[in-house]
Amino acid sequence: MSATSNNNGATPLLAATGLSKLFGGVVALDKLDLQVFANQILGLIGPNGSGKTTFFNVTTGIYPVSAGRVVFDGQDITNLSTQAVYRAGISRTFQRSRLSLALSIFDNIMIGNHKRLNQGLWFNLARRDAFRRQFEESFEEARELVQVFDAPLADRMFEAIGGFPMIDRRRIEICRALVSRPKLLLLDEPSAGMTQEETTELMDDILEVKDRFQGLTIVIIEHEMGVIERITERCVVLNFGQKISEGAYQEIARDRLVQEAYLGIE
Amino acid sequence: MTAPQDPRSLAWTIGAAIVVVLYVILLLGVESQLEIAGLLAAGIAAVAVAARFGVVARLGRFLGERDGLLNALVVAGTLAVTAFFHGDAFVLLLVATVIIYFIACLGLNLQFGYSGVLNFAGAAFFGIGCYTAAVMTVHTAVPHLLILFAGGAMAAAIGSILILPVLRTYSHYSAVITIAFGLLFKIFLEVNDALGGPQGLRVKGMNVLGWKFNSNIDIGGIEVSFYVNYIVLGLVLLALAFTFVRRVERSWIGLNLDAVRLDETAAACFGLNITRWKITAFTLGNFLIGLAGALFAMMLGFIAPTNFTFGDSLILVSIVLLGGIGNPWGLVVATAILIVVPEKLQAIQEYRFLLFAAMVILILLFRPEGLLPRSLRTYFPGWRAK
Numbered sequence: 001m002s003a004t005s006n007n008n009g010a011t012p013l014l015a016a017t018g019l020s021k022l023f024g025g026v027v028a029l030d031k032l033d034l035q036v037f038a039n040q041i042l043g044l045i046g047p048n049g050s051g052k053t054t055f056f057n058v059t060t061g062i063y064p065v066s067a068g069r070v071v072f073d074g075q076d077i078t079n080l081s082t083q084a085v086y087r088a089g090i091s092r093t094f095q096r097s098r099l100s101l102a103l104s105i106f107d108n109i110m111i112g113n114h115k116r117l118n119q120g121l122w123f124n125l126a127r128r129d130a131f132r133r134q135f136e137e138s139f140e141e142a143r144e145l146v147q148v149f150d151a152p153l154a155d156r157m158f159e160a161i162g163g164f165p166m167i168d169r170r171r172i173e174i175c176r177a178l179v180s181r182p183k184l185l186l187l188d189e190p191s192a193g194m195t196q197e198e199t200t201e202l203m204d205d206i207l208e209v210k211d212r213f214q215g216l217t218i219v220i221i222e223h224e225m226g227v228i229e230r231i232t233e234r235c236v237v238l239n240f241g242q243k244i245s246e247g248a249y250q251e252i253a254r255d256r257l258v259q260e261a262y263l264g265i266e
Numbered sequence: 267m268t269a270p271q272d273p274r275s276l277a278w279t280i281g282a283a284i285v286v287v288l289y290v291i292l293l294l295g296v297e298s299q300l301e302i303a304g305l306l307a308a309g310i311a312a313v314a315v316a317a318r319f320g321v322v323a324r325l326g327r328f329l330g331e332r333d334g335l336l337n338a339l340v341v342a343g344t345l346a347v348t349a350f351f352h353g354d355a356f357v358l359l360l361v362a363t364v365i366i367y368f369i370a371c372l373g374l375n376l377q378f379g380y381s382g383v384l385n386f387a388g389a390a391f392f393g394i395g396c397y398t399a400a401v402m403t404v405h406t407a408v409p410h411l412l413i414l415f416a417g418g419a420m421a422a423a424i425g426s427i428l429i430l431p432v433l434r435t436y437s438h439y440s441a442v443i444t445i446a447f448g449l450l451f452k453i454f455l456e457v458n459d460a461l462g463g464p465q466g467l468r469v470k471g472m473n474v475l476g477w478k479f480n481s482n483i484d485i486g487g488i489e490v491s492f493y494v495n496y497i498v499l500g501l502v503l504l505a506l507a508f509t510f511v512r513r514v515e516r517s518w519i520g521l522n523l524d525a526v527r528l529d530e531t532a533a534a535c536f537g538l539n540i541t542r543w544k545i546t547a548f549t550l551g552n553f554l555i556g557l558a559g560a561l562f563a564m565m566l567g568f569i570a571p572t573n574f575t576f577g578d579s580l581i582l583v584s585i586v587l588l589g590g591i592g593n594p595w596g597l598v599v600a601t602a603i604l605i606v607v608p609e610k611l612q613a614i615q616e617y618r619f620l621l622f623a624a625m626v627i628l629i630l631l632f633r634p635e636g637l638l639p640r641s642l643r644t645y646f647p648g649w650r651a652k
Contacts, residue, residue: 060535086537100528103521104642110518111525114537117518121546124517125510131517135645143651157651160642176536 013038013217014059014090014184019068021051021058021241028054030241031068036184041210041218043232043249045225047261051241052221053095056186060092061085073183087115091177092186095221097169101162105153105172108161109142112176145175148212149205167198171205178209178216187220191227199224203231225253237261275328279335282325287343290602291350293610294357302610330641331648337508340598341501348497358493359565364605365500366562371585371597372511373554378583379592379640380520381547382527383432384441387448388582391421391552393574394451395559396469397461400569403470410472414503414560421556422549429548433541448579455571466570469563472499480567496565503561507554511594514550516645523547524643577619584622588629590636599637 012035021029029051036042044052057063059070061082069078077085091112099108110117117134118124124131139157146154149171153164161172170190177185190206191199210216222228228235229249237245237252239261245252252258293305316322329336344361351357370392377383385391395417402413428447432440456464471480472495479495514520525533526543534540563569585604590596608618629636 062531062535082534083537083539086535092535094532098529098532100525100532102528103524107521107524107643110521111533111538112536114522119518119522121519124519125513128513132646139651158642158644180536 010037012036013073014219015071016055016059017069017071019055019058019070020066021054021063022066027241029058029066032238032241032243034236034243036217036219037234038183038217039215040233041220041231043228043235044219044221044238045223045228045235045252046238046244050238050261052238053188054241055238056092056188056219056221059085060090060186086180086182089183090186091180091182091184093170093173093177093188093190095188095192097166097173099161099169099173099176102160104158105146105161105164106139106142106157108172109145109176109179110138113138113142113179116180142175142179145179146172148208149175166193167202170194170202174206174209178213181213183215183217185216185218187218189221189223191222191224199227203227207231225249229253272328275324276335278321279325279328279339282321283339283343287346290343290347294347294351294360294606299611299613306607306611330644333512333647336595337505341505344497344501348494352488352490352494355491355493358491358497360606360609362493362496362500362565363562364601365497365504366558366565367582367585367605368597368601369500369504369507369561370555370558371582371589371601372507372594373551373558374582374586375551375592375594375597376511376514376523376554377547377551378586380515380523380527381544382523383429383544383548384437385444385548385551386441386576386579386583387428387444387451388555389574389576389578390448390451391425391555392559392562392578392582393455393569393571394421394424395556395561396563396569396573397455397467398556399560399563400467400469401461403564404468409474410470410564411474413564414557417560417563418553418555418557421559422553425552426545426549429545432548433544445576445579448574448576452571452574452576455574462570464571466568466572469567469569471567472496472561472564479564493565496561500561503557507557508594511554515592515594516643519543519546520643580619581622584626587626588637590638590640592640593636593638596636596638596640 014036016032016034019029019032019034020027032051032055034055044055046052054063058065059077061077061080061084064079069076071077072088072090075088077088080088100111117138143154143157146157150168153168153171161169164172174187174190187206190202194202206218210218220232232249235246235249235252236243237255237258244257244261245255289305289309293302293309296302296305313322344365348358348361370388374385374388377385398417398420399413402408402416403410408416428444431443435443455461461467471478473479479499480492482492483490483494514523522533522538522543523546525538526540530540581604585597585600588604589598589600604622608615608621614621633639
């Protein structure tokens with residue numbers, strides 16, 4: 001296989017080996033071998049139902065695996081709880097935005113900051129001065145993060161996110177995933193439900209974030225081939241839960257198997 | 267930074283508070299059913315008109331940034347009403363009952379309003395507090411103030427057993443489990459002779475260092491009803507409970523509870539231990555409910571299983587729904603309405619459940635967030651970003 005040769009034998013940050021997931025009789029992931037290398041943006045593509053989101057859900061512990069192993073940063077994270085996966089340094093966004101629309105921008109971002117905030121009852125209720133310091137520090141941090149995406153948004157931190165358009169919700173969802181400084185960010189179709197211009201804007205933001213956070217690795221599920229071509233360094237193509245191709249965008253676009261899967265060429 | 271000074275709004279607020287206190291005194295004072303009905307109608311109309319001209323919104327904004335002022339006004343208002351009716355046991359019992367129910371509903375609000383754990387056994391946890399007080403005041407020499415906390419602790423401890431099946435089920439099913447628990451609790455009391463069976467138990471009145479709460483006070487020849495004792499103690503406990511619930515809300519704990527209620531999967535993906543936060547909310551909430559129950563039992567002096575029916579649990583839930591889910595201030599308004607109106611308007615006494623049901627349905631249809639909807643979280647009122 002060409003997987004390791006692409007990266008001169010470097011150890012991958014995330015490696016799935018023989019990963020399978022069955023829902024009853026339906027095979028969502030079929031002995032998948034997939035590697036994600038540090039500091040890269042990996043595009044995960046494939047037709048609907050090919051297992052992309054299932055791969056995210058299995059990796060982050062939402063579903064238990066049926067067979068196989070997932071290793072992240074030297075640690076076996078197969079079947080760890082979602083909480084443990086998050087603590088290990090993997091954050092994600094969701095295909096259908098899962099923000100809490102009734103809460104403010106700041107609150108939503110702080111949900112993502114859970115592991116870095118003091119969650120003790122005594123600290124939160126009795127030591128209000130100490131809590132206030134942590135609150136103010138976290139606020140500054142969150143505001144700086146939002147500013148990377150959109151400066152005007154950073155002045156509206158205490159407004160309910162439900163009142164903002166889709167692109168802002170996506171931005172905040174990415175901020176929520178980034179605020180805890182994860183090593184690996186999983187983006188599940190961030191352009192869904194947005195216009196062409198909004199998508200371009202959001203991708204600029206993502207590239208800027210990648211520049212700012214040294215050492216951030218991203219896996220992005222995306223249907224817009226223009227987006228994939230522009231921002232990814234490597235792609236993995238899934239079909240029926242199997243990897244059918246991988247490599248740089250230009251390589252996989254020429255791959256006959258990929259064309260068949262997407263265009264239905266016999 | 268603190269909230270900006272605003273003398274005109276302050277004058278308006280104090281004026282509004284005086285009007286509200288006078289209205290409450292009038293409502294509690296009149297006896298004729300027709301006059302009461304007229305007053306209620308006038309009250310609703312006045313609020314509607316004030317809301318129409320933006321007065322309510324303006325007061326809300328002003329007070330929203332000045333927590334202390336609102337707290338002080340409510341305490342002062344309650345004391346003013348109490349002083350006015352100092353000899354009227356019936357009215358003072360009502361005031362004390364509203365305060366105690368308010369404490370219990372703060373607990374329910376922690377559970378249901380914040381973490382989303384439904385509890386249809388509120389009256390049972392209230393009853394656990396009552397029975398703890400009954401047994402401990404009669405059979406032990408434990409100081410009575412400690413017994414209040416023992417009532418809360420007992421409710422919290424029994425709640426931590428009930429939470430186990432609740433955590434294993436989702437939404438409606440967990441609600442059904444709490445309903446079953448509430449029914450079992452009443453039946454258990456009725457068949458248990460050690461706890462007085464259906465006849466119930468006597469409870470000793472509160473006695474703090476020789477200060478007997480259940481005897482009337484004589485101040486310079488003026489006879490003051492003993493309920494004043496309970497109103498004062500109730501207000502102190504209420505202030506503590508209210509501060510506690512407010513701090514929970516305005517901290518990462520409150521944020522966690524909201525996150526668990528709104529989207530468990532997303533919360534779990536960011537490291538929140540769903541079980542831990544549900545247990546936290548349920549236990550703290552039951553503590554407040556049990557504490558309120560213990561005080562209530564000492565005030566009444568006598569308790570029986572019929573005080574803790576499923577219907578009573580429903581009243582507690584209706585208060586939270588009506589007041590504004592998650593908004594402690596909404597609870598004041600709703601508790602006052604649900605406790606005082608049926609007592610004053612005897613004509614509807616028999617139909618009160620019918621009326622409550624109709625109110626809850628109307629609220630859920632037309633104002634699903636309650637009479638006073640919860641506002642967004644402010645961690646420190648009046649705080650502004652630099």
